[in-house]
Amino acid sequence: RALVVMDHLASHLVFAGGEDGELWFVTSPGLVPAMDTRPLDPAGVADYMTNGIIHAGRTVFAGARMLEHACLHEATPAGWSRRRYWLYELLAPERADERALSEELLALARKAVARRTGRRPIVVSLSGGYDSGSALGILAEQVPPGELLALSYSAGKPRPDSDPDVAAQVARLLGVRHEAVDSYDGDFWGTLAANVRTAMGYGEFCNEPEFWRHLRAMAGAGACGTVFFADECWGLMDVRLICRHDVMTFLGMCPVVELRPMGACVPAASLRAMEEAQRRVQDEIWARAAHVAHWHEKKDWLHLDQRQPHRTLPWHELNLVPRLAVGNPFLDDDIIDFMKRVPRRLRLEKTLFIRTMERHYPKVFQVPRAKFHGTHPDWRGLFLAHRAELEARARAQASRLDALFPPAAVGWLLERMR
Numbered sequence: 001r002a003l004v005v006m007d008h009l010a011s012h013l014v015f016a017g018g019e020d021g022e023l024w025f026v027t028s029p030g031l032v033p034a035m036d037t038r039p040l041d042p043a044g045v046a047d048y049m050t051n052g053i054i055h056a057g058r059t060v061f062a063g064a065r066m067l068e069h070a071c072l073h074e075a076t077p078a079g080w081s082r083r084r085y086w087l088y089e090l091l092a093p094e095r096a097d098e099r100a101l102s103e104e105l106l107a108l109a110r111k112a113v114a115r116r117t118g119r120r121p122i123v124v125s126l127s128g129g130y131d132s133g134s135a136l137g138i139l140a141e142q143v144p145p146g147e148l149l150a151l152s153y154s155a156g157k158p159r160p161d162s163d164p165d166v167a168a169q170v171a172r173l174l175g176v177r178h179e180a181v182d183s184y185d186g187d188f189w190g191t192l193a194a195n196v197r198t199a200m201g202y203g204e205f206c207n208e209p210e211f212w213r214h215l216r217a218m219a220g221a222g223a224c225g226t227v228f229f230a231d232e233c234w235g236l237m238d239v240r241l242i243c244r245h246d247v248m249t250f251l252g253m254c255p256v257v258e259l260r261p262m263g264a265c266v267p268a269a270s271l272r273a274m275e276e277a278q279r280r281v282q283d284e285i286w287a288r289a290a291h292v293a294h295w296h297e298k299k300d301w302l303h304l305d306q307r308q309p310h311r312t313l314p315w316h317e318l319n320l321v322p323r324l325a326v327g328n329p330f331l332d333d334d335i336i337d338f339m340k341r342v343p344r345r346l347r348l349e350k351t352l353f354i355r356t357m358e359r360h361y362p363k364v365f366q367v368p369r370a371k372f373h374g375t376h377p378d379w380r381g382l383f384l385a386h387r388a389e390l391e392a393r394a395r396a397q398a399s400r401l402d403a404l405f406p407p408a409a410v411g412w413l414l415e416r417m418r
Contacts, residue, residue, distance in 0.1 A: 002075040008086055008333050010069035010309040011326075013202075013317055016080065017064040023075045025067070029200035032064045039063075040400055042270075043277035044201075046256045049405075052204040053311045055253055056281050060201040069309050088304050089340055090297045096343050102356040105338065112332035113138045119225030119325045123218065126150040126178070128166030128370040130354055131230035135329060137361035139228065140174045149224075150176050153183040153211035155377050162374025166367050173363040183208035184377045188386055203318040204311060207376045212319040219324040227320070231312045232330040233304050233339050235347030241295035244286060250299060251307055255282065262405075265412045270404045296344060304336070380417055387414045 004014055004025055015032060016025040024033055032038065039062040047054045057066040067073050070086040113135065122143055124136045136150055150171040157180075158164035164180045171178035184191065184207075191209050198206065206212065218224035241247055248254070256271075256278040263271055288305060289298045308331065316326050329335075339347070346352040358365045383390065394410040 004067055004073040004075075006067050006069050006071050006073065008070050008088075008336060009304070009313060009331060010067065011313045011317070011328070011331075013314055014067045014073075015059065015064055016067050016073065016075070017061075018080075019063060021077075023080065025073075025075070029059060029061075029064075029202040030197075032059070032061055035061065040404070041277070042274045042404070043281045045401070045404055046259065046274035046278040047281065048201070049274075050254050050256050050258045050278070051252055053252075053314075054202065055306050055310050056285050057310075058281065066202075066310075069305075088301060088336065090292060090301055090344075091340050092294070092297060092344050093341065094343060096341075096346070098346065098352070098355075101342060101346070101352060102359070105335075105352060105356050106360060108332070108335050108338055109134075109329065110138055110141075112329035112335055113228075113327075114142055115332070116226060116228070116325070116327035116329055117143055120147045121224055122148050122226050122228060122327070123215065123224045124148070124150045124176075124228045125230075126152050126167040126171060127230075127375075128163040128170070128367075129230070130350070130357065130364065131232050131234075131330065132167075132228075133170045133364035134353075134357040134361055135228055135230045136171065136176060137174055137357070137364050138329075140176055145175060145177070148176055150178040151211075151215070151227075152178070152180050153208045153375055154180045155183055155374055159374050161368075161371040163370040163372075164374060166370045169367045170364055173366060181214045182210050183375055185210045188382055198318050200318075203314050206315075206319060207379065215320065215324065219320075224324060226325040226327045228327040228329070229316060230330055231308060231328050232350075232353070233300075233308075233336050234330070234350040234353040235339075235342075236296075236299055236303060238296070238348040241299060243295075247295060247299050247302065248282065248286070251302055252311075253282065253285065253302075253306065255279070261416075262409060262412060265408045266405055274404065294344065296348065300347060383414060384418055387411075387418075390414065 006014065014025055014027055015029060018024050026032060040060055041058060041062045044054050044058040044060040048060060057068055059066065068082065070084055072083045072085060074081045122139065124132060124139060126132045126136055139148055150167065152164040152167040154164040158168065168178045168180065194209050195206050215224060215227055239250060256275045259271060285306060289301050292298045292301045320326060342352055391411045394407040
């Protein structure tokens with residue numbers, strides 16, 4: 001008998017499955033039993049091909065699922081059972097005292113940061129955005145300068161008005177050391193191989209492998225005990241949403257019809273199987289938000305229910321070593337519960353968060369926002385530059401994916417990219 005308790009957002013990966021009287025759970029997709037011979041899940045493959053990640057707890061392997069967040073999962077000889085202990089319910093009150101909410105949010109954010117500063121030195125992954133800048137502002141109040149470093153990644157030397165350039169200016173105003181690390185070292189095939197090993201068919205393509213290698217090296221040298229990220233639940237953009245399709249595509253959960261143009265090189269039966277399987281999964285995802293009435297509320301709810309557990313948090317875990325603690329203070333349980341009580345008008349465009357932090361950490365908001373990212377290399381150009389060898393390798397290596405996507409599909413995709 002085994003009990004697996006998943007936290008509010010499944011910040012650590014646990015995969016489970018079993019057949020023929022066997023039950024198992026593992027903490028890495030690379031440890032899935034019989035992975036090399038396990039049948040593929042068309043829904044998982046379709047989701048990965050369409051969206052770059054896999055939602056709803058599925059994987060690319062049949063019979064292997066990621067355990068759901070905020071649930072008690074119990075395994076016995078009779079099989080798996082699941083019981084939810086927490087639900088992210090948006091109460092959406094119409095009236096509220098904004099000043100009182102702001103003060104409460106600030107206190108919760110400071111406490112959440114303080115709870116995660118035990119393992120030092122501390123590195124903050126700093127972009128040019130308000131979220132990571134605010135996290136750095138709070139940390140600068142609590143941690144001595146010698147134990148705090150702001151780190152950004154950049155495609156070569158940071159250019160003026162780019163994301164890493166803005167991050168450097170914010171760090172300087174806050175009196176915190178800042179370094180920019182190259183996101184890519186020029187080793188195309190090494191990067192591709194590292195992505196395969198790290199993601200194992202689960203995590204999305206890593207655009208900044210050198211940044212993660214740098215963090216791991218710092219951890220090994222004792223120069224970093226905790227790395228802070230600023231993933232959040234403050235509320236998403238105020239965009240026009242009038243239907244399910246609007247909500248799902250805004251969140252990056254696009255339907256498999258995006259793959260239909262590949263009918264020129266992919267068997268019709270394969271496309272049909274993937275489309276039907278993914279439609280069932282997306283119906284399942286949409287049904288999870290059935291208790292939420294407003295389109296924007298559904299957007300915010302599904303962001304926390306699907307995007308954070310399946311894109312953001314696994315991205316950190318798959319790329320960092322266990323001895324390096326990850327601090328995600330703005331996804332603290334108390335903060336998430338607090339945001340359930342915030343009126344919709346104060347969640348849209350992160351209104352409450354931005355007004356709160358601007359009052360208390362004005363230096364973060366002094367620097368104009370970046371005009372472009374400047375953080376990743378030209379991946380389109382790099383893939384096209386290696387097109388001939390990519391196609392040759394696809395033809396030379398047999399893969400279980402060949403039944404769904406023949407090797408010719410690689411050339412077709414590269415042509416579309418061009």
